[in-house]
Amino acid sequence: MLNILRQSLRTGLVTIGDPIGSFNPPPAWRGTPRFDFAAWRDARLAAAACPTGAITVLDSGASRTVKVDYGLCIFCGGCADACPEGAVRMARELEPPALRRGDLVLSAEYEINSNGVQTRLLSGPARGSASGSIEETGAAVRQAVHRILGRSLAIREVDAGSCNGCEVELHALNNPLYDLERFGIHFVASPRHADMLLVTGPVTRNLELALLKTWRATPDPKAVVAAGACGISGGIFGLNYAVRGAVDDVIPVDVYVPGCPPRPESLLYGILLAVGRLAPPREGLRTAAGQEE
Numbered sequence: 136m137l138n139i140l141r142q143s144l145r146t147g148l149v150t151i152g153d154p155i156g157s158f159n160p161p162p163a164w165r166g167t168p169r170f171d172f173a174a175w176r177d178a179r180l181a182a183a184a185c186p187t188g189a190i191t192v193l194d195s196g197a198s199r200t201v202k203v204d205y206g207l208c209i210f211c212g213g214c215a216d217a218c219p220e221g222a223v224r225m226a227r228e229l230e231p232p233a234l235r236r237g238d239l240v241l242s243a244e245y246e247i248n249s250n251g252v253q254t255r256l257l258s259g260p261a262r263g264s265a266s267g268s269i270e271e272t273g274a275a276v277r278q279a280v281h282r283i284l285g286r287s288l289a290i291r292e293v294d295a296g297s298c299n300g301c302e303v304e305l306h307a308l309n310n311p312l313y314d315l316e317r318f319g320i321h322f323v324a325s326p327r328h329a330d331m332l333l334v335t336g337p338v339t340r341n342l343e344l345a346l347l348k349t350w351r352a353t354p355d356p357k358a359v360v361a362a363g364a365c366g367i368s369g370g371i372f373g374l375n376y377a378v379r380g381a382v383d384d385v386i387p388v389d390v391y392v393p394g395c396p397p398r399p400e401s402l403l404y405g406i407l408l409a410v411g412r413l414a415p416p417r418e419g420l421r422t423a424a425g426q427e428e
C-alpha cells in the first residue's frame with residue numbers, strides 16, 4: 136500500500152488541463168499540413184502527391200482555383216514532401232473540428248503563366264463558410280458546456296465501417312491523461328440512453344441500416360459527431376461498391392472532427408463543440424445529477 140502511495144506521489148498529476156488550450160503532441164506526431172498560399176507556386180505537385188484528392192487544382196485560362204479539403208485529408212505529409220519551395224509544411228497544431236462541412240475546405244484563386252506556375256494570388260485563402268478562430272470557438276464551447284452540462288452527457292459510439300484507428304484514439308479518451316469522465320461525459324452501450332452519437336468510418340452498405348436505426352433509437356434532442364476523414368468524406372476508402380458514403384449522406388451531422396485518426400484532443404474538442412448543438416435540458420425535467428423528476 137505504501138509503495139502504491141509512493142509511486143502515485145512520484146508520478147504526480149498526468150491528466151492534461153484545458154484540452155483545447157494545452158495541446159502538446161508527442162515529438163513523433165506528423166502534424167497538420169499548413170499552406171502558405173501567397174508563397175505557393177505550383178499546387179499541381181501537391182495535388183498529384185495527395186492520395187485522397189484532398190487538394191484539387193482547376194485551371195481556367197490564365198487563372199487557377201486551388202482547394203484544400205481537411206475533411207478528406209489523412210495528414211500523411213505527402214503534399215509537404217512534394218513541394219520543394221516549402222509553401223506546404225507539417226505544423227504541430229490541430230485542425231479544429233467544424234460545425235459545417237464547408238468550414239473544412241480552404242480555397243484560393245491564382246493567376247498562372249503559360250507553364251502553369253502560379254504567379255499571383257488573386258484571392259483567398261477563404262473557408263467554405265465563415266469560421267471563427269480556435270480561441271473564439273473554444274470560448275463558445277466553454278459557455279455551452281457551462282449552460283448545458285449541468286448533467287452528464289452520454290455518448291453511443293457507432294463504428295460504421297472504420298479500420299479501428301479512430302476507436303484506438305477514442306479509447307484513449309478514457310485513460311488518465313485525457314480523463315473524459317471529469318467533464319461528466321461517458322460512453323453508453325445503448326442508443327436509447329445516449330444524447331450523442333459519435334460515428335466513425337465510411338458508412339459501409341452493410342452498416343447503413345444499422346446506423347439509421349441507431350440514430351432513430353436515440354432520443355431527441357441528440358447530436359451527431361462524424362469522426363475522422365472516413366466519417367466526414369469516405370477518406371482513404373473513398374466511394375466504392377461497399378461504401379454508401381460519408382456519415383452525413385445517411386444521417387444529419389452536427390460536428391465534423393478531421394484527422395486520420397483524429398487525436399484525442401480533437402475528439403474531445405469535437406464532443407464539447409457538439410454539446411452546444413444540444414438543446415438545453417428543460418427546467419424541472421432533470422436535476423443536476425441527471426435524474427428525471
Ligand code: SF4
Binds near residue numbers: 184186211212
Ligand atoms: S497531408 Fe492531406 S492534403 Fe497533404 S497529401 Fe496527405 S492527404 Fe493530401
